[in-house]
Amino acid sequence: MALKELGLGEILEDIEKRYPEERDIIHRAFEFVSEKHSGQLRKSGEPYVIHPLEVAKTLAELNMDSTTVIAGLLHDTLEDTDTTYEEIEELFGKDVADIVEGVTKIGKIKFKNLREAQAENFRKLILATAKDIRVVVVKLADRLHNMKTLNHLRRDKRIRIAEETLEVYAPIAHRLGIWEIKRSLEDLSFKYLYPKEYERVRKFVSQSLEDLEVYLKKFVIPKVREEIKKAGIKAEVTYRPKHLYSIWQKTIRKNIGLEEVHDLLGVRIIVDTIQECYVVLGLIHSLFKPVPGKFKDYISLPKPNLYQSLHTTVVAPKGRMVEFQIRTREMHLRAERGIAAHWAYKEGRERVQEEEVFSWLRSLVENIQGSKNPSEVLDNLKRELFSEEVFVFTPKGDLIVLPVGATPIDFAYHIHTEVGNHCAGAKVNGRIVPLNYRLQSGDQVEIITSPAKKPNPDWLKFVVTSRAKNRIKHYIRQVERENLLSEGKRLFEKARESVNMSQEEFLEKLRKKVRFKDEEELYIALGSGKLSVSKVVSLLSPKKKASTEKSRGRGRGRATMDGLEGVMYEMGSCCNPVPGDEIYGVVTRGKGIVLHEKGCSNLRYVAEHFPEKVFRVKLKPEGKFKTKIRIKARDRIGILSEIAKNIAESGSNIWESTTRTTGDGTAFMDFTIDVTNKKHLRDVMKSIKSVEGVEACSRLYS
Known part of the structure; x- marks a missing residue:
């Protein structure tokens, strides 16, 4: 059918007149789209080509650049014909191909649950998916012509499309300030949704x-x-x-x-x-x-x-x-x-670049705001137009909003904790992807689960939502607790057997000596090393009490200093010296002699200002001495219980322990332990370093 018979000749001619320098390429685009849509009819019975031409007409009336007008002509070719992206790019350029592809992506969005909050998410999704604002303008022009011909559809479809238009597309037109389209979309939606x-x-x-x-x-x-x-x-x-x-x-x-x-x-x-x-x-x-x-x-x-x-x-x-x-x-x-x-099209000039648009906005804001910071206003506008969130879909088409950088693991935990805990893999748009894949707006995500799969601490390195991080850490702590319980029960039996008591008698007597809420708390204290087997045995074995107290050394004892016997001393809590260190005594009021390791900063201060108070000390290696160590490790399930076990097996007891984990999964553990001498300390540290994941172990000075 000829253009004249369809009444399209004047429309095409009017469009071409607006763009004299691009007249030929616009005409070629129309011929291309006429051929591609040949034989296709709209619900009204009219040839399909009328629709893209009407869309292009609206864009031309908005004075959009010729690239956008051509994209308007071609906007349905990727979706409804055998045309490829490469074909459009070769014939009409990359910009046109990108805009058409963007419109096609938006067209695939399934709108569900258009309540107020979700409607806003759909608006953001469209803006985020588009990347180039011209994609949104083409989509608005497309929706406008579809609304003008809505009467040819079934009533249920009319209602659905009108609701989408009023809740999603009209507000976008308002947000972008395109008043002409906003007004028309609202009035047309009003007509179908509230006819009376x-x-x-x-x-x-x-x-x-x-x-x-x-x-x-x-x-x-x-x-x-x-x-x-x-x-x-x-x-x-x-x-x-x-x-x-x-x-x-x-x-x-x-x-x-x-x-x-x-x-x-x-x-x-x-x-x-x-x-x-x-x-x-x-x-x-x-x-x-x-x-x-x-x-x-x-x-x-x-x-x-x-x-x-x-x-x-x-x-x-x-x-x-x-x-x-x-x-x-x-x-x-x-x-x-x-x-x-x-x-807006300007004769003899290529389209205005997006950077120029925002440059213009910046100068406008500067004029408006005077001394106020214009970049803040501009950033707010950009954030409004180019969202910092990703909008993805479940296999059923439900819309999920996640922060930029979110992964399938974040998605899984958003759905349900159990889905996250048993996540074995993920499909995005039907393709298997790694679990650290960064989701993009418009992705459809399917989580593959398996009862055998458990959370991996390595997930903490790439998940971004606090929900996912908290659920993974909770699981790790739960497993860690189970490991400590198991180890604690083993050590409990070891201590009970060594004093030859029944479980009831052992617990009853121990409860009088040590405060613990319940048996689980006792097992965890034993498993983590906060309560040692030797400490338990010493508390329940009066005969061993004196020697134990001596071995634990409450920080006081006797030392040999340059041949002087029987002088009272106290171990410096700042450096915790042990036999084998180069040790010096400092004469103090009230405490007698306080012993310090050679490298101690407190010792250096006294030696510099009061050298007469400092003596070289030779400490007899009797009993055990408290010292502090710091461990740096990659946090994983069970690492704390393994370290506590190795310390115990090296003949040392844990008096105190604290653990701090950083955002990148690095754990810093501080232990107060007892050792007989410096060689014993080295042996304990060597055993700790053999634990998988431990990166460093060193003495800790206050």
Whole structure:
């Protein structure tokens, strides 16, 4: 069928006239799409090619660049024909191919549960998926024509599409400031979702507008034009009715009747400069009495979508309220077309780069904000348009919102703790991916589970959500606790057998000596080394008590110093010296001699300022001596119990222990242990270093 017969010739010609330098490539694009969609019909029975041409027409009317218009012509070819991305790229360039691919991705999004919070997530998903804002503009133009032909679909489909449009696409058009499309999408959705209310508002507006127009033309506009002319300002004075959906929303928001909506028609005044905007505002207020609280300065304080204008409502002749909007031509273009205005076609010039758009926004914000930091406003706008979240789907099509960088493990724990704990693998868009794969907006994620699979501490290195981190750590602590319980029970039996008591008698006597809430707490104390077998045995064996106390050394004893016997001493808690160290004594008041290891900072201070108080000491290796060590290890299940076991098997007891784990899975463990001498300490540390995952072990000085 010829273009003329379809009524498409004039549309195509009008588009081509707007882009004289790209006329040939636009015509080639139309011929390409006509061939690809040949034989395809819309639900209306019309040839399919009408739809892409109408989309391109809308984009041209928005003055989008030629790249976007061509992408509008081709936007359905990847989805509905045998066309490939490579084919589009070769014939029309990478930018066109990328935009068409972006529109196709958005078209595959399945909208479910359009309650308020989810609707906002879907809006963010579209913006995040698009990457290039022109993709969204093409999708809005596509949705606009689909809404205009919605009457050819079944009622249930009409309702679903209208709901999507009102909850997702119209707010995006608003966010991007594309007023023309926003208004049309809202009114068309209103018509299908609330037909009775739509008809009631339509009839009221239709009946009221004629009277309002006569009133404005007779009593308001002539006076305004005359005053502006006297001031020597060149201005356009027009009026425009509010769109139906906004009128209906106002009645709901303010709980008023239609007859109480006074701003059905707004007067718009367009001038050349910002200064003239304020001059005209003064003229309006001198002609008519302003209504208190009804003045808005969106020039000094723009809306989030960078809309700028002065709004004022006045009491005009006969007591009628009239709203005025005053703006510059540039502001008017932006108000009608929003961000689309920044890709406006300019003859002899390639499309405006996205960087240029944000450069323009930056300069605008600087003008508006004055001394305030414009980059913050710009960053907020970018965050609004290019979300810092990823939007993925379950196999059933439910939308899940996760932070950027999220992995299948994060997704699994978001679904349920058990799904995360038994995650064995993941499929993204039908393909197996590694568990540290970074999810992208639009991905469909399927988790493969297995009862045999358990959380891996290595997952902590790449998960990003606090929920996943907490669940993994909880599982690790749970397993660690089970290991400590098992080891504690073994040591409990060892201690019980050594004192030859029944379990009941052993527990009863031990409870009188050691405080513990229940048996589990006792087992964990034994398993972690906080309570040693030798300590338990010494508490329940009076004969061994004295020797044990001596071996534990409460920090005091006798030493040999340069041949002097029987002098009382105390071990320095700052360095915890042991036999085999180079040890010095420091004479103090009240404590007698305090012993320090040669490298101790406290010893160096005393030696420098009071050298007469420092003596070389030869310590007899009797009993055991407390010292501190620090262990650095890769955190894993069971590592604490293995270290405690190796310390015990090396003939040492743990008096105290603390553990700290960093975000990257590195554990730092501090132990206070007892040893007989420096060689014994080296043996204990060597045994600790043999534990898998231990990276370092060294003495710890306070």
